[in-house]
């Protein structure tokens with residue numbers, strides 16, 4: 001049969017979503033599995049979100065506001081950035097795709113640390129752009145000096161994932177500032193801050209506050225994690241007005257849907273409750289990670305709502321946890337585990353103890 005799609009996509013690994021409790025129920029007959037595989041917050045939608053979604057749904061025979069005015073106003077007020085610098089999208093991943101579309105041509109390069117967020121190679125390949133993957137440091141973090149050195153005349157975008165998914169590591173202020181100073185003006189630096197709300201280390205800079213005024217910096221944020229809206233798909237970026245305009249030119253019309261817009265506004269109003277939930281997760285993180293380290297040496301410090309297990313047989317460990325009703329996320333180099341409720345975290349510790357014998 002004639003080849004109807006791009007042959008270069010054949011070898012591209014597909015995005016692997018975290019497995020769901022329904023998968024375990026079907027395959028293993030486990031009815032009450034704990035899902036710690038997708039870095040979601042386990043406490044349900046924030047107060048006000050369900051009512052806002054229901055009210056918006058009553059109008060859902062109409063198209064949503066394509067300018068996303070009310071949500072951009074709310075974000076602008078909350079984060080003190082001008083509205084013309086904010087673009088929303090169907091998840092922050094979609095915004096990264098749009099940035100690649102707006103800033104690159106086939107044959108250009110995108111530089112990022114590896115291992116990092118698994119969507120990056122997919123976004124690059126989709127845009128026909130070469131991925132330049134700079135190996136993580138031995139401590140599983142970004143090697144910013146090597147990333148700066150990897151930039152060539154063909155580089156259009158560099159991504160810094162801070163904190164890094166899946167290893168949880170963070171880059172700190174002095175090294176990030178040095179890096180940004182070294183990147184040429186005509187290269188976009190995307191600061192992917194999907195997990196910013198979980199950061200407690202004052203040395204880990206808030207990209208929006210500290211760097212977003214640089215013309216070549218784009219800050220990506222999501223409503224999927226701390227704000228609890230993963231299922232509704234809403235992310236946003238802050239960029240220089242010209243960059244934001246270029247992204248708006250290539251975006252899929254109406255792709256921030258009506259329910260997502262209403263839910264995101266309601267979630268922002270519930271910020272104190274978001275903070276309370278994030279504080280619970282951070283408090284659990286403080287006690288959990290040292291206990292996990294007793295089982296798996298070398299777990300790096302995490303500033304996110306997950307931690308990284310650098311173990312030898314990630315797939316085997318993942319299967320062993322699943323057989324005990326706990327879903328984690330194996331990668332070739334290790335396993336990522338989301339911090340859930342205290343009961344879920346205890347279930348993981350018990351499963352890990354049993355799995356590691």
Ligand SMILES: Cc1ncc(COP(=O)(O)O)c(C=O)c1O
Pocket residue numbers: 038039090091092093094117161164165192194221222223224230233234235
């Ligand atoms: C680093 C990073 N960026 C972006 C995203 C995607 O978020 P969204 O749900 O907004 O597309 C994720 C989700 O896992 C992530 O880990």
